Amino acid sequence: MAAALSAEATGVSRILLVERTNQLGGVLPQCIHRGFGRGYFGEDLTGPEYAERFIRRIVQSHIRVLTRTTVLQLNRDQTALFSGSAGLTQVSFTRCILASGCRERSIGSLPVWGTRPAGIFTAGAAQKLVNLGHYHLGSEIVILGSGDIGQIMARQFVQAGARVVAMIEQKAVLGGLARNQRECIRAYQIPVILRATIDEILGDRRISGVTVRHLDTGYTQRLECDTLVTALGLIPEQELTDPLRQAHGLPDWLSLCGNCAYIHEIVDSVTTQAEKLGATCGQGESI
Numbered sequence: 001m002a003a004a005l006s007a008e009a010t011g012v013s014r015i016l017l018v019e020r021t022n023q024l025g026g027v028l029p030q031c032i033h034r035g036f037g038r039g040y041f042g043e044d045l046t047g048p049e050y051a052e053r054f055i056r057r058i059v060q061s062h063i064r065v066l067t068r069t070t071v072l073q074l075n076r077d078q079t080a081l082f083s084g085s086a087g088l089t090q091v092s093f094t095r096c097i098l099a100s101g102c103r104e105r106s107i108g109s110l111p112v113w114g115t116r117p118a119g120i121f122t123a124g125a126a127q128k129l130v131n132l133g134h135y136h137l138g139s140e141i142v143i144l145g146s147g148d149i150g151q152i153m154a155r156q157f158v159q160a161g162a163r164v165v166a167m168i169e170q171k172a173v174l175g176g177l178a179r180n181q182r183e184c185i186r187a188y189q190i191p192v193i194l195r196a197t198i199d200e201i202l203g204d205r206r207i208s209g210v211t212v213r214h215l216d217t218g219y220t221q222r223l224e225c226d227t228l229v230t231a232l233g234l235i236p237e238q239e240l241t242d243p244l245r246q247a248h249g250l251p252d253w254l255s256l257c258g259n260c261a262y263i264h265e266i267v268d269s270v271t272t273q274a275e276k277l278g279a280t281c282g283q284g285e286s287i
């Protein structure tokens, strides 16, 4: 949204914003905690409030928006293939800004023994299910990894009456922003086990516990839980660029923006980067 608005402000007259889900804002609508916009707006907003400020400007602009529409392909001839309510559509453009966000590293990427029973979620998926779906995920939660989303969810689980049994981190220090360590982990006295990992998932239909291995001593311990949440890091979502990559990188008509380019810790820096990129678009371009 920030890139599109900035491109419009530089005089680009034909802009199409394509979004897979039914609403604009990316991950922001599911982030109901405060902490957004301290840098950009000088205010402490929730994710939905931050998104709303841009959605309002988009609605007042001449930017065309297609929601419930997935970009399936970006082609070398500067066309894109969409799938949406009208079926498959091909459009051509002069410039493309890809702002497809990121995906979460899952438990499947780790060498963990055991079955894959119900009750295992990535932190972002847990956040979406709880905040947008209003689901109750579990009562005894183990969190593997100490990324920001895991820390934010740890606090939210405790606020909702669940017990966070432990946050387990392989490094000697917690990950994430200092403010999340302070406001989510220390303020809510979440037990943290550093220099440790999970070797095995226990349980048949539903997870019943995990085996934790301490990396320095090799000592293992069993923790009982009914839910495992993973906060193992984010990976830029760049799949659409795979067929376009050349020996010297990406074609000059394509720019990557936000978490799709690299993982940003805060949304303010996504917005600033997007605005700079939008301002590089020239008059007469269609993006």
Ligand SMILES: Cc1cc2nc3c(=O)[nH]c(=O)nc-3n(C[C@H](O)[C@H](O)[C@H](O)COP(=O)(O)OP(=O)(O)OC[C@H]3O[C@@H](n4cnc5c(N)ncnc54)[C@H](O)[C@@H]3O)c2cc1C
Binding pocket: 018, 019, 020, 021, 025, 026, 027, 028, 031, 033, 034, 035, 036, 037, 069, 070, 071, 072, 099, 100, 101, 102, 124, 127, 148, 149, 152, 237, 257, 258, 259, 260, 264, 265, 266, 267, 268, 270
């Ligand atoms: C759980 C969580 C908590 C956070 N907490 C904070 C915080 O407290 N404070 C803060 O400042 N920042 C926070 N951040 C960081 C910040 O919110 C994000 O970095 C920022 O919102 C990412 O914006 P983005 O546009 O790069 O990606 P996203 O918000 O992920 O948006 C990408 C969009 O692209 C769409 N898309 C992807 N592929 C396609 C396709 N093929 N076709 C069509 N559409 C597609 C997706 O549906 C999505 O809407 C948090 C992030 C997360 C995930």
